[in-house]
Amino acid sequence: MKLSPCIEWLFADQHPNMSDRIRAAAAAGYEKAEFHLWRDKDVDACASALQETGLALTSICVDPRRSMVDPAQHDELLAALTDSIETSKKLGHVPLILASGFTRDGVSQQEHIAAAIDVLKRAATIAEKAGVLLVVEPLNDRIDHPSMFLVNTTLALDILEAVGSPHVRLLFDLYHSQVMGEDLAQVLSGRMHLIHHIQVADLPGRNEPGTGQHDWPFLLKTLTELGYDGALGLEYRPTLPTDASLAKARATLGL
Template identity: 60%
Template sequence: MDARLRAAKAAGFELAEFHLWRDKPVDALAQALNETGMRLTGVCVDPRRSIVDPAEREELVTAVRETIVATAKLGKPDLIVASGFRVEGVSEEEHFANAVAALRAATDVAEEAGVTLLLEPLNTQLFAAMYLVSTKLGLDLVEAVNSPNLRLLYDVWHSAVMGEDMAQVLAGRIHLVAHVQVADMADRHEPGTGTLDWDKVMQVLTDLGYAGAIGLEYFPTLPMDQSIALTRQKLG
Protein backbone atom coordinates (compact mmCIF):
# COMPACT_ATOMS: atom_id res chain seq x y z
CA MET A 1 0.00 0.00 0.00
CA ASP A 2 2.82 2.44 0.78
CA ALA A 3 4.33 1.55 -2.60
CA ARG A 4 1.10 2.69 -4.23
CA LEU A 5 1.42 6.07 -2.55
CA ARG A 6 4.91 6.43 -3.98
CA ALA A 7 3.64 5.35 -7.40
CA ALA A 8 0.87 7.94 -7.19
CA LYS A 9 3.41 10.63 -6.38
CA ALA A 10 5.53 9.55 -9.33
CA ALA A 11 2.44 9.84 -11.55
CA GLY A 12 2.00 13.45 -10.50
CA PHE A 13 -0.58 13.17 -7.72
CA GLU A 14 -0.37 15.20 -4.52
CA LEU A 15 -3.45 13.76 -2.79
CA ALA A 16 -4.62 10.23 -2.01
CA GLU A 17 -7.43 8.41 -0.24
CA PHE A 18 -8.20 4.82 0.64
CA HIS A 19 -10.91 2.65 2.12
CA LEU A 20 -10.60 0.93 5.52
CA TRP A 21 -7.47 1.24 7.67
CA ARG A 22 -7.32 -1.76 10.02
CA ASP A 23 -5.87 -3.99 7.30
CA LYS A 24 -3.33 -1.36 6.20
CA PRO A 25 0.31 -0.84 7.31
CA VAL A 26 -0.40 2.52 8.95
CA ASP A 27 3.18 3.18 10.03
CA ALA A 28 4.51 2.46 6.55
CA LEU A 29 1.84 4.68 5.04
CA ALA A 30 2.78 7.49 7.41
CA GLN A 31 6.42 7.15 6.36
CA ALA A 32 5.48 7.20 2.65
CA LEU A 33 3.34 10.31 3.14
CA ASN A 34 6.18 12.01 4.96
CA GLU A 35 8.77 11.08 2.34
CA THR A 36 6.64 12.02 -0.67
CA GLY A 37 4.93 15.09 0.77
CA MET A 38 1.57 13.71 -0.31
CA ARG A 39 -1.58 14.41 1.70
CA LEU A 40 -4.27 11.90 2.60
CA THR A 41 -7.74 13.32 1.97
CA GLY A 42 -9.94 10.52 3.28
CA VAL A 43 -10.18 7.19 5.09
CA CYS A 44 -13.30 5.23 6.02
CA VAL A 45 -14.32 4.91 9.64
CA ASP A 46 -13.43 1.34 10.57
CA PRO A 47 -15.33 -0.74 11.54
CA ARG A 48 -18.39 0.53 9.72
CA ARG A 49 -21.45 0.88 11.93
CA SER A 50 -25.01 2.07 11.34
CA ILE A 51 -26.11 5.65 11.92
CA VAL A 52 -29.79 4.63 11.92
CA ASP A 53 -29.71 1.71 14.36
CA PRO A 54 -29.55 3.00 17.96
CA ALA A 55 -28.16 -0.38 19.03
CA GLU A 56 -24.97 0.40 17.07
CA ARG A 57 -24.61 4.04 18.06
CA GLU A 58 -22.06 3.48 20.82
CA GLU A 59 -20.03 1.22 18.52
CA LEU A 60 -20.14 3.91 15.83
CA VAL A 61 -18.79 6.56 18.19
CA THR A 62 -16.08 4.16 19.36
CA ALA A 63 -15.14 3.40 15.75
CA VAL A 64 -14.86 7.12 15.01
CA ARG A 65 -12.70 7.67 18.09
CA GLU A 66 -10.40 4.74 17.30
CA THR A 67 -10.09 5.78 13.65
CA ILE A 68 -9.14 9.31 14.68
CA VAL A 69 -6.40 7.96 16.95
CA ALA A 70 -5.09 5.50 14.37
CA THR A 71 -5.00 7.98 11.50
CA ALA A 72 -3.57 10.94 13.41
CA LYS A 73 -0.10 9.96 12.17
CA LEU A 74 -1.50 10.12 8.62
CA GLY A 75 -2.19 13.83 8.96
CA LYS A 76 -5.72 13.77 10.40
CA PRO A 77 -7.50 12.98 7.11
CA ASP A 78 -11.25 13.40 6.74
CA LEU A 79 -13.14 10.29 7.85
CA ILE A 80 -15.84 8.79 5.63
CA VAL A 81 -19.09 7.52 7.15
CA ALA A 82 -21.77 5.47 5.38
CA SER A 83 -25.27 5.16 6.78
CA GLY A 84 -25.82 1.47 7.27
CA PHE A 85 -28.98 -0.40 6.36
CA ARG A 86 -32.59 0.49 7.04
CA VAL A 87 -34.10 -0.89 10.24
CA GLU A 88 -37.25 -2.93 9.70
CA GLY A 89 -40.42 -1.44 11.16
CA VAL A 90 -38.93 2.03 11.67
CA SER A 91 -40.53 5.08 10.04
CA GLU A 92 -38.75 7.59 7.83
CA GLU A 93 -39.02 10.18 10.59
CA GLU A 94 -37.44 7.81 13.12
CA HIS A 95 -34.68 6.88 10.69
CA PHE A 96 -33.86 10.55 10.22
CA ALA A 97 -33.95 11.32 13.94
CA ASN A 98 -31.75 8.32 14.75
CA ALA A 99 -29.27 9.34 12.05
CA VAL A 100 -29.07 12.91 13.35
CA ALA A 101 -28.53 11.70 16.92
CA ALA A 102 -25.78 9.29 15.88
CA LEU A 103 -24.06 11.82 13.65
CA ARG A 104 -24.15 14.45 16.39
CA ALA A 105 -22.54 12.04 18.83
CA ALA A 106 -19.88 11.09 16.29
CA THR A 107 -19.30 14.70 15.28
CA ASP A 108 -18.78 15.72 18.91
CA VAL A 109 -15.79 13.37 18.96
CA ALA A 110 -14.55 14.71 15.62
CA GLU A 111 -14.86 18.32 16.79
CA GLU A 112 -12.73 17.61 19.85
CA ALA A 113 -10.03 16.13 17.64
CA GLY A 114 -10.22 18.75 14.90
CA VAL A 115 -11.27 16.18 12.30
CA THR A 116 -14.01 16.35 9.66
CA LEU A 117 -16.48 13.53 9.03
CA LEU A 118 -17.72 12.98 5.48
CA LEU A 119 -21.20 11.46 5.13
CA GLU A 120 -21.47 9.46 1.90
CA PRO A 121 -24.73 8.59 0.13
CA LEU A 122 -24.46 5.32 -1.83
CA ASN A 123 -26.98 3.70 -4.21
CA THR A 124 -29.60 0.96 -4.25
CA GLN A 125 -27.93 -0.88 -7.14
CA LEU A 126 -25.07 -1.83 -4.83
CA PHE A 127 -26.98 -1.90 -1.54
CA ALA A 128 -30.73 -2.37 -1.88
CA ALA A 129 -31.43 -1.80 1.82
CA MET A 130 -29.02 1.09 2.42
CA TYR A 131 -30.65 4.03 4.20
CA LEU A 132 -28.75 6.91 2.66
CA VAL A 133 -29.07 6.68 -1.12
CA SER A 134 -30.04 10.31 -1.79
CA THR A 135 -27.84 13.38 -2.04
CA LYS A 136 -30.72 15.56 -0.85
CA LEU A 137 -31.23 13.43 2.24
CA GLY A 138 -27.50 13.47 2.95
CA LEU A 139 -27.42 17.24 2.73
CA ASP A 140 -30.53 17.45 4.93
CA LEU A 141 -28.72 15.39 7.57
CA VAL A 142 -25.62 17.57 7.39
CA GLU A 143 -27.77 20.67 7.81
CA ALA A 144 -29.67 19.13 10.72
CA VAL A 145 -26.49 18.24 12.61
CA ASN A 146 -25.23 21.77 11.94
CA SER A 147 -21.52 21.29 12.58
CA PRO A 148 -18.56 22.48 10.48
CA ASN A 149 -17.01 19.08 11.23
CA LEU A 150 -19.67 17.18 9.27
CA ARG A 151 -19.82 17.52 5.50
CA LEU A 152 -21.03 15.50 2.51
CA LEU A 153 -18.99 13.32 0.19
CA TYR A 154 -20.67 13.61 -3.21
CA ASP A 155 -20.01 10.66 -5.51
CA VAL A 156 -20.93 11.41 -9.13
CA TRP A 157 -21.44 7.73 -9.96
CA HIS A 158 -23.68 6.92 -6.98
CA SER A 159 -25.72 10.01 -7.77
CA ALA A 160 -26.02 9.10 -11.46
CA VAL A 161 -27.09 5.54 -10.64
CA MET A 162 -29.92 7.03 -8.57
CA GLY A 163 -30.99 9.18 -11.51
CA GLU A 164 -30.27 12.47 -9.77
CA ASP A 165 -29.87 15.79 -11.56
CA MET A 166 -26.47 16.86 -10.29
CA ALA A 167 -27.00 20.59 -10.72
CA GLN A 168 -30.39 20.42 -9.07
CA VAL A 169 -29.46 18.40 -5.99
CA LEU A 170 -26.34 20.47 -5.27
CA ALA A 171 -27.77 23.91 -6.07
CA GLY A 172 -27.35 26.31 -3.16
CA ARG A 173 -25.75 23.64 -0.98
CA ILE A 174 -22.29 23.08 -2.44
CA HIS A 175 -20.79 24.67 0.70
CA LEU A 176 -21.86 21.50 2.51
CA VAL A 177 -19.82 19.29 0.14
CA ALA A 178 -16.19 18.73 1.13
CA HIS A 179 -15.17 16.01 -1.30
CA VAL A 180 -16.23 14.67 -4.72
CA GLN A 181 -15.54 11.25 -6.21
CA VAL A 182 -15.95 10.22 -9.84
CA ALA A 183 -16.51 7.18 -12.02
CA ASP A 184 -18.32 6.74 -15.32
CA MET A 185 -21.69 5.18 -16.02
CA ALA A 186 -22.75 2.50 -16.06
CA ASP A 187 -20.00 0.19 -14.87
CA ARG A 188 -17.96 2.47 -12.61
CA HIS A 189 -14.91 2.68 -14.84
CA GLU A 190 -12.66 5.66 -15.59
CA PRO A 191 -14.20 8.85 -16.99
CA GLY A 192 -14.40 8.62 -20.76
CA THR A 193 -15.39 4.95 -20.92
CA GLY A 194 -19.11 5.40 -20.30
CA THR A 195 -22.09 7.64 -20.88
CA LEU A 196 -21.58 10.61 -18.54
CA ASP A 197 -20.91 14.03 -20.05
CA TRP A 198 -17.75 15.01 -18.19
CA ASP A 199 -17.62 18.50 -19.65
CA LYS A 200 -21.04 19.06 -18.12
CA VAL A 201 -20.12 17.44 -14.80
CA MET A 202 -17.05 19.60 -14.39
CA GLN A 203 -18.90 22.73 -15.53
CA VAL A 204 -21.62 22.15 -12.93
CA LEU A 205 -19.01 21.84 -10.18
CA THR A 206 -17.27 24.98 -11.40
CA ASP A 207 -20.49 26.95 -11.71
CA LEU A 208 -21.57 25.94 -8.21
CA GLY A 209 -18.21 26.98 -6.80
CA TYR A 210 -16.74 23.64 -5.79
CA ALA A 211 -13.00 24.02 -5.26
CA GLY A 212 -12.10 20.84 -3.37
CA ALA A 213 -10.37 17.64 -4.34
CA ILE A 214 -11.77 15.07 -6.75
CA GLY A 215 -11.15 11.43 -5.91
CA LEU A 216 -10.84 8.78 -8.61
CA GLU A 217 -12.95 5.93 -7.25
CA TYR A 218 -13.30 3.69 -10.28
CA PHE A 219 -12.30 0.29 -11.67
CA PRO A 220 -9.76 0.94 -14.47
CA THR A 221 -10.20 -0.80 -17.80
CA LEU A 222 -6.89 0.43 -19.22
CA PRO A 223 -3.27 0.16 -18.10
CA MET A 224 -2.92 2.61 -15.23
CA ASP A 225 -0.92 5.25 -17.10
CA GLN A 226 -3.48 5.28 -19.93
CA SER A 227 -6.38 5.28 -17.48
CA ILE A 228 -4.97 8.28 -15.63
CA ALA A 229 -4.27 10.12 -18.90
CA LEU A 230 -7.83 9.60 -20.10
CA THR A 231 -9.24 10.69 -16.75
CA ARG A 232 -7.13 13.86 -16.71
CA GLN A 233 -8.28 14.63 -20.24
CA LYS A 234 -11.95 14.22 -19.33
CA LEU A 235 -11.76 16.13 -16.05
CA GLY A 236 -9.70 18.93 -17.49
Protein backbone atom coordinates in the same frame (compact mmCIF):
# COMPACT_ATOMS: atom_id res chain seq x y z
CA MET B 1 -9.69 21.08 -9.60
CA LYS B 2 -6.93 18.59 -8.82
CA LEU B 3 -7.27 14.84 -9.10
CA SER B 4 -7.06 12.43 -6.16
CA PRO B 5 -6.66 8.81 -7.31
CA CYS B 6 -8.29 6.13 -5.19
CA ILE B 7 -5.30 3.91 -4.54
CA GLU B 8 -7.51 1.17 -3.18
CA TRP B 9 -7.86 0.22 -6.86
CA LEU B 10 -5.38 2.37 -8.78
CA PHE B 11 -1.69 1.38 -8.71
CA ALA B 12 -2.81 -1.96 -7.21
CA ASP B 13 -1.72 -3.74 -10.40
CA GLN B 14 1.87 -2.68 -9.71
CA HIS B 15 2.11 -2.42 -5.93
CA PRO B 16 0.56 -4.84 -3.40
CA ASN B 17 1.41 -2.58 -0.45
CA MET B 18 -0.52 0.62 0.14
CA SER B 19 2.62 2.49 1.19
CA ASP B 20 4.14 1.77 -2.22
CA ARG B 21 0.95 2.95 -3.94
CA ILE B 22 1.33 6.25 -2.05
CA ARG B 23 4.86 6.57 -3.41
CA ALA B 24 3.69 5.63 -6.90
CA ALA B 25 0.90 8.21 -6.86
CA ALA B 26 3.33 10.90 -5.74
CA ALA B 27 5.87 9.86 -8.37
CA ALA B 28 3.12 10.17 -11.00
CA GLY B 29 2.64 13.79 -9.99
CA TYR B 30 -0.41 13.59 -7.75
CA GLU B 31 -0.56 15.67 -4.59
CA LYS B 32 -3.56 13.84 -3.14
CA ALA B 33 -4.89 10.29 -2.96
CA GLU B 34 -7.44 8.27 -1.01
CA PHE B 35 -8.26 4.74 0.05
CA HIS B 36 -11.05 2.92 1.89
CA LEU B 37 -10.69 0.99 5.16
CA TRP B 38 -7.51 1.22 7.21
CA ARG B 39 -7.39 -1.86 9.48
CA ASP B 40 -6.11 -4.04 6.63
CA LYS B 41 -3.28 -1.58 5.90
CA ASP B 42 0.12 -1.03 7.52
CA VAL B 43 -0.74 2.39 8.93
CA ASP B 44 2.78 3.17 10.15
CA ALA B 45 4.25 2.36 6.74
CA CYS B 46 1.61 4.53 5.08
CA ALA B 47 2.37 7.39 7.47
CA SER B 48 6.06 7.12 6.62
CA ALA B 49 5.32 7.14 2.89
CA LEU B 50 3.09 10.21 3.25
CA GLN B 51 5.78 12.04 5.19
CA GLU B 52 8.44 10.99 2.69
CA THR B 53 6.48 12.09 -0.39
CA GLY B 54 4.43 15.02 0.91
CA LEU B 55 1.29 13.46 -0.57
CA ALA B 56 -1.93 14.11 1.39
CA LEU B 57 -4.88 11.78 1.79
CA THR B 58 -8.29 13.24 1.03
CA SER B 59 -10.22 10.59 2.98
CA ILE B 60 -10.35 7.16 4.57
CA CYS B 61 -13.31 5.28 6.06
CA VAL B 62 -14.26 4.90 9.67
CA ASP B 63 -13.33 1.28 10.31
CA PRO B 64 -15.16 -0.96 11.06
CA ARG B 65 -18.30 0.29 9.36
CA ARG B 66 -21.31 0.57 11.64
CA SER B 67 -24.83 1.91 11.16
CA MET B 68 -25.88 5.50 11.76
CA VAL B 69 -29.55 4.56 11.53
CA ASP B 70 -29.57 1.66 14.01
CA PRO B 71 -29.29 2.88 17.62
CA ALA B 72 -28.15 -0.61 18.66
CA GLN B 73 -24.91 0.02 16.73
CA HIS B 74 -24.28 3.60 17.85
CA ASP B 75 -21.86 2.77 20.64
CA GLU B 76 -19.89 0.55 18.27
CA LEU B 77 -19.89 3.31 15.65
CA LEU B 78 -18.52 5.86 18.11
CA ALA B 79 -15.88 3.39 19.29
CA ALA B 80 -14.86 2.80 15.66
CA LEU B 81 -14.74 6.55 15.16
CA THR B 82 -12.49 7.02 18.18
CA ASP B 83 -10.08 4.39 16.89
CA SER B 84 -10.21 5.82 13.37
CA ILE B 85 -9.45 9.31 14.67
CA GLU B 86 -6.14 8.04 16.05
CA THR B 87 -5.34 6.61 12.63
CA SER B 88 -6.45 9.84 10.97
CA LYS B 89 -4.00 11.78 13.11
CA LYS B 90 -1.13 9.44 12.17
CA LEU B 91 -1.95 9.95 8.49
CA GLY B 92 -2.20 13.74 8.65
CA HIS B 93 -5.64 14.41 10.15
CA VAL B 94 -7.43 12.76 7.23
CA PRO B 95 -11.20 13.33 6.89
CA LEU B 96 -13.16 10.24 7.90
CA ILE B 97 -16.02 8.80 5.82
CA LEU B 98 -19.28 7.53 7.29
CA ALA B 99 -22.07 5.79 5.36
CA SER B 100 -25.56 5.44 6.79
CA GLY B 101 -25.99 1.70 7.15
CA PHE B 102 -28.93 -0.33 5.94
CA THR B 103 -32.66 0.35 6.09
CA ARG B 104 -34.31 -1.38 9.04
CA ASP B 105 -37.48 -3.34 8.35
CA GLY B 106 -40.56 -1.98 10.03
CA VAL B 107 -38.91 1.31 11.01
CA SER B 108 -40.18 4.62 9.62
CA GLN B 109 -38.05 7.00 7.60
CA GLN B 110 -38.33 9.61 10.33
CA GLU B 111 -36.97 7.17 12.90
CA HIS B 112 -34.03 6.43 10.62
CA ILE B 113 -33.37 10.13 10.17
CA ALA B 114 -33.66 10.85 13.89
CA ALA B 115 -31.17 8.08 14.70
CA ALA B 116 -28.69 9.43 12.14
CA ILE B 117 -28.95 12.98 13.47
CA ASP B 118 -28.53 11.81 17.05
CA VAL B 119 -25.35 9.81 16.46
CA LEU B 120 -23.86 12.39 14.11
CA LYS B 121 -24.26 15.07 16.78
CA ARG B 122 -22.41 12.82 19.21
CA ALA B 123 -19.79 12.01 16.59
CA ALA B 124 -19.37 15.70 15.76
CA THR B 125 -18.47 16.46 19.38
CA ILE B 126 -15.78 13.78 19.32
CA ALA B 127 -14.46 14.96 15.95
CA GLU B 128 -14.37 18.60 17.03
CA LYS B 129 -12.28 17.80 20.10
CA ALA B 130 -9.87 15.82 17.90
CA GLY B 131 -9.71 18.40 15.12
CA VAL B 132 -10.87 15.88 12.51
CA LEU B 133 -13.54 16.29 9.84
CA LEU B 134 -16.30 13.72 9.27
CA VAL B 135 -17.78 13.30 5.80
CA VAL B 136 -21.08 11.53 5.26
CA GLU B 137 -21.42 9.68 1.96
CA PRO B 138 -24.76 8.82 0.35
CA LEU B 139 -24.46 5.66 -1.77
CA ASN B 140 -26.74 4.00 -4.30
CA ASP B 141 -29.07 1.08 -3.60
CA ARG B 142 -29.80 0.22 -7.24
CA ILE B 143 -26.47 -1.42 -8.16
CA ASP B 144 -23.77 -1.42 -5.49
CA HIS B 145 -25.42 -1.21 -2.06
CA PRO B 146 -28.88 -2.81 -1.93
CA SER B 147 -30.96 -1.73 1.09
CA MET B 148 -28.65 1.20 1.96
CA PHE B 149 -30.71 3.84 3.75
CA LEU B 150 -29.07 7.10 2.74
CA VAL B 151 -29.15 7.17 -1.06
CA ASN B 152 -30.55 10.67 -1.56
CA THR B 153 -28.24 13.69 -1.62
CA THR B 154 -30.95 16.16 -0.64
CA LEU B 155 -31.88 14.10 2.41
CA ALA B 156 -28.21 13.76 3.36
CA LEU B 157 -27.77 17.53 3.22
CA ASP B 158 -30.95 18.00 5.25
CA ILE B 159 -29.48 15.72 7.92
CA LEU B 160 -26.21 17.66 7.93
CA GLU B 161 -28.10 20.91 8.39
CA ALA B 162 -29.96 19.39 11.31
CA VAL B 163 -26.68 18.25 12.87
CA GLY B 164 -25.38 21.79 12.48
CA SER B 165 -21.67 21.12 12.93
CA PRO B 166 -18.81 22.45 10.80
CA HIS B 167 -17.06 19.16 11.56
CA VAL B 168 -19.62 17.13 9.58
CA ARG B 169 -19.76 17.64 5.83
CA LEU B 170 -20.81 15.70 2.72
CA LEU B 171 -18.80 13.49 0.42
CA PHE B 172 -20.65 13.76 -2.89
CA ASP B 173 -20.02 10.80 -5.16
CA LEU B 174 -21.15 11.71 -8.66
CA TYR B 175 -21.35 8.06 -9.68
CA HIS B 176 -23.76 7.13 -6.89
CA SER B 177 -25.81 10.27 -7.50
CA GLN B 178 -26.12 9.57 -11.22
CA VAL B 179 -27.11 5.95 -10.57
CA MET B 180 -29.95 7.34 -8.44
CA GLY B 181 -31.02 9.65 -11.27
CA GLU B 182 -30.29 12.92 -9.47
CA ASP B 183 -29.89 16.27 -11.21
CA LEU B 184 -26.46 17.60 -10.24
CA ALA B 185 -27.30 21.30 -10.20
CA GLN B 186 -30.65 20.77 -8.53
CA VAL B 187 -29.35 18.79 -5.55
CA LEU B 188 -26.23 20.91 -4.90
CA SER B 189 -27.37 24.43 -5.76
CA GLY B 190 -27.20 26.71 -2.72
CA ARG B 191 -25.65 23.99 -0.56
CA MET B 192 -22.06 23.82 -1.74
CA HIS B 193 -20.87 25.08 1.65
CA LEU B 194 -21.79 21.63 2.97
CA ILE B 195 -19.71 19.74 0.36
CA HIS B 196 -16.19 18.78 1.37
CA HIS B 197 -15.13 16.35 -1.35
CA ILE B 198 -16.40 14.99 -4.67
CA GLN B 199 -15.65 11.61 -6.23
CA VAL B 200 -16.21 10.52 -9.83
CA ALA B 201 -16.56 7.39 -11.94
CA ASP B 202 -18.31 6.69 -15.21
CA LEU B 203 -21.65 4.98 -15.64
CA PRO B 204 -22.33 2.14 -16.21
CA GLY B 205 -19.58 0.01 -14.73
CA ARG B 206 -18.02 2.45 -12.24
CA ASN B 207 -14.93 2.60 -14.44
CA GLU B 208 -12.62 5.43 -15.50
CA PRO B 209 -14.13 8.57 -17.02
CA GLY B 210 -14.42 8.09 -20.76
CA THR B 211 -15.68 4.50 -20.63
CA GLY B 212 -19.38 5.24 -20.14
CA GLN B 213 -22.24 7.58 -20.86
CA HIS B 214 -21.51 10.62 -18.68
CA ASP B 215 -21.34 14.02 -20.38
CA TRP B 216 -18.17 15.02 -18.55
CA PRO B 217 -17.74 18.53 -20.03
CA PHE B 218 -21.29 19.36 -18.91
CA LEU B 219 -20.87 17.82 -15.45
CA LEU B 220 -17.54 19.56 -14.79
CA LYS B 221 -18.88 22.87 -16.10
CA THR B 222 -21.81 22.50 -13.71
CA LEU B 223 -19.50 21.83 -10.76
CA THR B 224 -17.40 24.86 -11.66
CA GLU B 225 -20.49 27.06 -11.93
CA LEU B 226 -21.64 25.80 -8.54
CA GLY B 227 -18.31 26.95 -7.12
CA TYR B 228 -16.52 23.68 -6.48
CA ASP B 229 -12.73 23.98 -6.71
CA GLY B 230 -11.65 21.09 -4.48
CA ALA B 231 -10.18 17.73 -5.41
CA LEU B 232 -11.92 15.18 -7.61
CA GLY B 233 -11.52 11.70 -6.20
CA LEU B 234 -10.95 9.14 -8.95
CA GLU B 235 -12.83 6.37 -7.18
CA TYR B 236 -13.28 3.98 -10.05
CA ARG B 237 -12.34 0.44 -11.02
CA PRO B 238 -9.80 0.71 -13.84
CA THR B 239 -10.32 -1.25 -17.04
CA LEU B 240 -6.75 -0.53 -18.16
CA PRO B 241 -3.33 -0.68 -16.50
CA THR B 242 -3.08 2.18 -14.03
CA ASP B 243 -0.90 4.50 -16.13
CA ALA B 244 -3.15 4.15 -19.18
CA SER B 245 -6.29 4.37 -17.07
CA LEU B 246 -5.20 7.61 -15.41
CA ALA B 247 -4.18 9.07 -18.74
CA LYS B 248 -7.64 8.30 -20.13
CA ALA B 249 -9.31 9.81 -17.06
CA ARG B 250 -7.23 12.99 -17.24
CA ALA B 251 -7.87 13.41 -20.97
CA THR B 252 -11.61 12.87 -20.53
CA LEU B 253 -11.88 15.28 -17.62
CA GLY B 254 -9.51 17.81 -19.15
CA LEU B 255 -7.57 18.02 -15.87
